[in-house]
Amino acid sequence: MHDAAGHEDHDHDHDHDPSQVPSDIALRVKALESLMAAKGLVDPAALDEIIDTYETRIGPRNGARVVARAWSDPAFLQRLRADATAAIAELGFGGRQGEHMRVVENTPEVHNLVVCTLCSCYPWAVLGLPPAWYKSSAYRAQAVIAPRQVLATFGVDLPETTEIRVWDSTAEIRYLVLPERPAGTEGWDEDALAALVSRDSMIGVARLPAAAGPRP
Amino acid sequence: MSPSDDPAPSPPAVFEAPWQASIFALVVALHDRGLFAWRDWNRVLVQVIAEQDAAGAARSPSDGIADPAGDGARHPADWVRALEILLAERSLVTPDELTGMAEAWAQAYRTTPHGQPVTLEA
Numbered sequence: 001m002h003d004a005a006g007h008e009d010h011d012h013d014h015d016h017d018p019s020q021v022p023s024d025i026a027l028r029v030k031a032l033e034s035l036m037a038a039k040g041l042v043d044p045a046a047l048d049e050i051i052d053t054y055e056t057r058i059g060p061r062n063g064a065r066v067v068a069r070a071w072s073d074p075a076f077l078q079r080l081r082a083d084a085t086a087a088i089a090e091l092g093f094g095g096r097q098g099e100h101m102r103v104v105e106n107t108p109e110v111h112n113l114v115v116c117t118l119c120s121c122y123p124w125a126v127l128g129l130p131p132a133w134y135k136s137s138a139y140r141a142q143a144v145i146a147p148r149q150v151l152a153t154f155g156v157d158l159p160e161t162t163e164i165r166v167w168d169s170t171a172e173i174r175y176l177v178l179p180e181r182p183a184g185t186e187g188w189d190e191d192a193l194a195a196l197v198s199r200d201s202m203i204g205v206a207r208l209p210a211a212a213g214p215r216p
Numbered sequence: 217m218s219p220s221d222d223p224a225p226s227p228p229a230v231f232e233a234p235w236q237a238s239i240f241a242l243v244v245a246l247h248d249r250g251l252f253a254w255r256d257w258n259r260v261l262v263q264v265i266a267e268q269d270a271a272g273a274a275r276s277p278s279d280g281i282a283d284p285a286g287d288g289a290r291h292p293a294d295w296v297r298a299l300e301i302l303l304a305e306r307s308l309v310t311p312d313e314l315t316g317m318a319e320a321w322a323q324a325y326r327t328t329p330h331g332q333p334v335t336l337e338a
Contacts, residue, residue, distance in 0.1 A: 030235075031317035035313055035317055047242060140333070
């Protein structure tokens with residue numbers, strides 16, 4: 001039953017919780033998808049491609065607002081560290097499924113990476129829809145076993161001295177990576193900062209580049 | 217798509233849940249495969265919306281009946297119903313198949329420990 005995700009040596013206390021059953025409407029969509037795929041009428045990879053096409057209109061950019069506020073307001077950052085669910089709610093964003101959010105901060109010494117074996121464990125109310133690769137078994141398995149190599153495939157090469165922490169989202173706790181504020185953004189307002197924050201940086205598979213020019 | 221076909225429907229400005237993106241992608245993919253024209257899709261969707269509206273107050277305005285975005289996109293649940301009807305009309309799927317498959321997925325979720333990929337047994 002165990003796949004190659006290395007769960008034995010990873011600290012899991014939720015291995016035996018049943019997976020969350022999706023809503024009836026979501027199950028009907030899954031039924032349509034799998035029947036069409038079984039009949040050879042649709043290629044699941046083609047569905048992922050179509051969804052990726054609409055990535056920019058998928059989900060609110062709520063997570064980026066949270067990050068921009070955290071960079072701009074030290075008091076908010078403190079509240080975010082203490083109780084991310086409540087701090088995020090201050091901005092009017094809530095988990096739709098009652099999940100608790102936890103924010104993990106990137107620093108020059110520590111890089112955080114989020115993985116979950118189920119798409120239902122992705123805080124899409126905050127981050128938008130998960131990218132197709134996030135659900136792939138290759139990502140799920142490799143992120144736990146060999147996070148440094150996974151990051152390299154995303155073009156993120158970290159110094160050997162940087163510690164990588166892998167966070168496995170559960171049905172109860174969803175993680176949001178707080179990326180490092182890019183250099184060259186001193187004095188930028190929250191709107192300008194939020195525009196820099198990518199979805200992938202909040203999963204931990206991207207680092208934000210230094211600002212390329214003056215504040216837009 | 218033939219040149220005389222109706223234009224493709226617009227997706228909503230923001231998908232509010234993963235299944236909403238999935239049903240949109242599925243409808244687009246099946247159309248691209250040539251299984252139906254957009255005019256067929258629109259006919260069934262109009263029928264579904266009329267049935268839903270006739271059914272009355274079951275849904276609140278926030279469910280999309282009022283078309284708050286103003287872009288013609290209706291509630292994605294209507295797309296799900298419309299696709300079920302359209303595929304059944306073409307004998308591509310039966311209601312029993314759909315019910316059985318949905319239950320199989322529900323069962324897979326219930327019996328798969330968290331942390332494992334949820335899959336249907338072949």
